[in-house]
Amino acid sequence: MSIHVRGISKAFGTFQALDNVSLDVPQGTLLALLGPSGSGKTTLLRIIAGLEWPDSGRIEEDGADITDRHARQREVGFVFQHYALFRHMSVFENIAFGLRVRKTPKPEVEAKVNELLHLVRLDGLGGRKPAQLSGGQRQRVALARALAIRPKILLLDEPFGALDAKVRVELRQWLRQLHDEIGMTSVFVTHDQEEAFELADEVVVMNHGRIEQRGTPDEVFEHPATPFVMDFLGNVNLFHGRVEKGQAFWHGIPIDYPDYPHSQARPARVYLRPHELEIARASADQPDRRAASSAAVAGSLPASVLRIARSGAIARVSCRPDGSDTELHVDLPVETARDMSLQPGERVTITPRKVRVFLPDPEYVI
Amino acid sequence: MPAHNPILRSPRRRSVLPGFGMSAAITSLMITALVIVPLAVLALRAASLGPTDFLAAAWTPRARAAYAVSLGASLTAAIISSVCGLLVAWVLVRIDFPGRRLLDALVDVPLALPTAVAGLVYSTLYVERGWLGRYLVPLGIHGAYSWLGIVLVLVFVSLPFAIRVVQPVLESLDRDSEEAARMLGASRVQTFLQVIFPAIFPAVLTGFALALARALGEYGSVVFISGNMPFKTEIAPVLIVSRLEEFAYAEATAIAVVLLGMSVSLLVIVNWLQQRVARNSQ
Numbered sequence: 001m002s003i004h005v006r007g008i009s010k011a012f013g014t015f016q017a018l019d020n021v022s023l024d025v026p027q028g029t030l031l032a033l034l035g036p037s038g039s040g041k042t043t044l045l046r047i048i049a050g051l052e053w054p055d056s057g058r059i060e061e062d063g064a065d066i067t068d069r070h071a072r073q074r075e076v077g078f079v080f081q082h083y084a085l086f087r088h089m090s091v092f093e094n095i096a097f098g099l100r101v102r103k104t105p106k107p108e109v110e111a112k113v114n115e116l117l118h119l120v121r122l123d124g125l126g127g128r129k130p131a132q133l134s135g136g137q138r139q140r141v142a143l144a145r146a147l148a149i150r151p152k153i154l155l156l157d158e159p160f161g162a163l164d165a166k167v168r169v170e171l172r173q174w175l176r177q178l179h180d181e182i183g184m185t186s187v188f189v190t191h192d193q194e195e196a197f198e199l200a201d202e203v204v205v206m207n208h209g210r211i212e213q214r215g216t217p218d219e220v221f222e223h224p225a226t227p228f229v230m231d232f233l234g235n236v237n238l239f240h241g242r243v244e245k246g247q248a249f250w251h252g253i254p255i256d257y258p259d260y261p262h263s264q265a266r267p268a269r270v271y272l273r274p275h276e277l278e279i280a281r282a283s284a285d286q287p288d289r290r291a292a293s294s295a296a297v298a299g300s301l302p303a304s305v306l307r308i309a310r311s312g313a314i315a316r317v318s319c320r321p322d323g324s325d326t327e328l329h330v331d332l333p334v335e336t337a338r339d340m341s342l343q344p345g346e347r348v349t350i351t352p353r354k355v356r357v358f359l360p361d362p363e364y365v366i
Numbered sequence: 367m368p369a370h371n372p373i374l375r376s377p378r379r380r381s382v383l384p385g386f387g388m389s390a391a392i393t394s395l396m397i398t399a400l401v402i403v404p405l406a407v408l409a410l411r412a413a414s415l416g417p418t419d420f421l422a423a424a425w426t427p428r429a430r431a432a433y434a435v436s437l438g439a440s441l442t443a444a445i446i447s448s449v450c451g452l453l454v455a456w457v458l459v460r461i462d463f464p465g466r467r468l469l470d471a472l473v474d475v476p477l478a479l480p481t482a483v484a485g486l487v488y489s490t491l492y493v494e495r496g497w498l499g500r501y502l503v504p505l506g507i508h509g510a511y512s513w514l515g516i517v518l519v520l521v522f523v524s525l526p527f528a529i530r531v532v533q534p535v536l537e538s539l540d541r542d543s544e545e546a547a548r549m550l551g552a553s554r555v556q557t558f559l560q561v562i563f564p565a566i567f568p569a570v571l572t573g574f575a576l577a578l579a580r581a582l583g584e585y586g587s588v589v590f591i592s593g594n595m596p597f598k599t600e601i602a603p604v605l606i607v608s609r610l611e612e613f614a615y616a617e618a619t620a621i622a623v624v625l626l627g628m629s630v631s632l633l634v635i636v637n638w639l640q641q642r643v644a645r646n647s648q
Contacts, residue, residue, distance in 0.1 A: 084542030
């Protein structure tokens with residue numbers, strides 16, 4: 001079942017949680033609402049669920065307006081961040097709850113619950129109380145409970161937020177599998193971009209109650225539409241340069257920027273991702289490196305190495321470009337870093353393979 | 367040789383609260399002085415009667431009637447207090463209305479007001495010519511000098527306990543599970559009965575036990591409103607006092623012991639129930 005959000009606005013007192021948001025979620029999509037806290041992503045999810053009412057706008061399912069329909073009539077499964085299991089009920093009773101309130105015959109309830117227990121890999125744990133389960137198991141019970149009513153839409157609010165890193169990754173992959181098997185429309189909220197990119201078919205980045213960008217994980221990651229998305233995705237070097245006559249300049253290196261052909265120079269923000277930079281020793285093969293770099297960017301920057309830190313499979317080289325106070329980070333595969341064996345204080349040249357330039361939004365200009 | 371025990375003195379053994387020895391001593395001293403010694407004296411006094419005299423004093427028809435009135439009225443009042451207390455607590459916690467804080471403060475008034483005053487006010491209200499009595503008595507509702515009157519004042523004195531015990535539990539109730547129930551298709555009634563009530567039931571039981579204990583021991587207000595008619599509206603504490611006024615100390619003690627025994631057994635039962643329920647809902 002597809003979901004259509006049409007021009008939803010919602011304010012809590014003076015705080016504008018959602019500002020004229022429209023969004024289509026096609027049938028069968030697994031969509032992530034990504035954003036910082038206060039961006040309105042949870043409010044949007046709760047409005048789709050019917051737990052919150054919009055001030056204006058409509059919600060449609062397969063073209064039918066369900067804005068005025070009660071949460072209990074929407075046939076939506078909802079998984080809460082902190083599980084929200086019924087503590088006094090056993091796992092079995094928790095999963096059976098939605099069926100029982102629908103007066104499902106007992107044998108049917110039993111069969112369905114056992115099937116779900118198997119689906120979420122909790123066979124034999126039906127008699128346990130939620131308190132006797134681990135966090136990951138509780139979240140799977142919550143999921144089974146939501147699935148019991150055969151929802152056409154599954155909504156998940158920070159589903160892995162309260163779990164530790166290892167369980168989170170496992171559960172994430174498992175949820176993706178489950179989504180593909182059941183084939184319903186799912187929307188989940190997260191502030192973790194890794195989670196959104198790994199799990200979702202489509203990512204919607206939200207900020208200040210608005211949608212900043214919507215696209216596949218690749219689109220969003222490779223072509224961030226706004227400085228906010230770029231910043232939010234994080235792990236990026238930010239510099240302040242200028243732009244004029246179709247070119248941006250970063251430390252004297254020209255970067256094509258055809259969107260701004262005017263001759264009046266304007267300040268611009270220049271983003272360089274650490275893994276999209278190349279580093280080489282200043283002395284030896286500098287010309288070759290330059291030849292290998294992307295056509296859009298011609299030129300490299302002299303810098304000195306400050307330190308090298310290893311984190312997992314990546315070695316992060318921190319440099320200071322000549323004539324700049326801002327540090328620049330370059331990520332290298334550990335093997336490359338080992339082969340180069342750079343030392344702090346060494347002179348290097350840095351060549352960007354890809355640079356993103358954003359003009360500040362007029363509304364940000366004071 | 368070792369003047370100090372190295373284990374006890376090691377810093378790891380220190381708890382946040384200083385002086386376990388001191389606090390244990392104070393606790394046991396207080397319990398002994400305030401509870402155990404008076405109860406022991408009571409028991410000793412009663413024991414001086416001998417079994418036959420004890421029964422003769424404590425199990426007279428009038429005394430039996432008084433126990434029945436005490437227990438019946440207290441249980442009724444405790445049930446009413448628990449139900450109303452839950453409602454009031456719910457309103458105070460969940461509904462934001464002007465004057466909520468004032469109402470919240472008013473809840474404790476019955477604890478501070480001398481209960482005799484409450485008894486007097488209630489009886490003047492409900493007598494035949496009283497403000498309320500003039501309308502109620504023609505309808506056959508006797509709020510003063512009746513069993514109903516006893517229940518009324520007992521609800522008044524026990525209600526704060528029922529409210530104050532449930533209130534914090536309602537405040538800490540997980541709202542997510544209510545929303546979860548709604549998402550799963552439960553109606554309001556189903557959500558309350560199957561999700562909210564089981565979570566607060568242990569607290570309701572505790573409130574019930576406290577209200578019951580308070581009602582069983584109440585004297586000041588009842589004496590003014592009940593009329594104290596033997597076999598009808600005489601509660602056991604009033605009977606004790608009237609025995610004392612006849613200088614029948616031993617009999618008074620015997621009745622007190624029976625009343626105490628009943629109260630303790632009731633409280634033990636409620637406590638046991640409460641623990642069972644609490645364990646179940648973990």
